[in-house]
Amino acid sequence: QVQLVQSGAEVKKPGASVKVSCKVSGSTLTELPMHWVRQAPGKGLEWMGGFDPEDAETIYAQKFQVGVTMTEDTSADTAYLELSSLRSEDTAVYYCATGSKGDYFDYWGQGTLVIVSS
């Protein structure tokens, strides 16, 4: 059974960076393209970006093309989301998510809360 386990909550000051991890078990990163979804407090789900296996590259939603970097360590079956130049508006829960078919997400991590506060 596929499981995604994310790193723990983070508290950062404005202008800092943070790196969130997502470890895959029960499968491998090469079989499950990883994506990241943001949920600000009391708000809906926003797709940030992820790996597009058709073009073999990471794609980012227009809103997240600056200050966001998604990487993968396939040897460790771990995906990473790095956010730089953090602002208070980046306070949110960040989920990793993936799917067996590709156009929906049937596996989700538990979420990582990132709080940006001075």
Place this chain on the structure above:
Amino acid sequence: SYVLTQPPSVSVAPGQTARILCGGNNIGSKGVHWYQQKPGQAPVLVVYDEGDGPSGIPDRFSGSNSGSTATLTISRVEAGDEADYYCQVWDSSSDRHDYVFGTGTKVTVL
């Protein structure tokens, strides 16, 4: 960019049927997927390709899609169905490939 619009809230009595709408331009031509999210929890896929449910999801959850509206139907609603529900599509209509979520609907069981 592609936009999916949902009503903010739907209320339903136990045992009745809840219908949650998801509007989008020509959404009938796309695969529509639905997620349930309870407070403090990660989303869970309840319907994919607007009709099928993953294993472990009750068959009380079903979907349909036509024209400009997709619908998630929850039959014989139970108290445990109270949650936020989001529709989602994969949009390849432009030169971009985007995953788009709807605005979300809070289902309240009366």
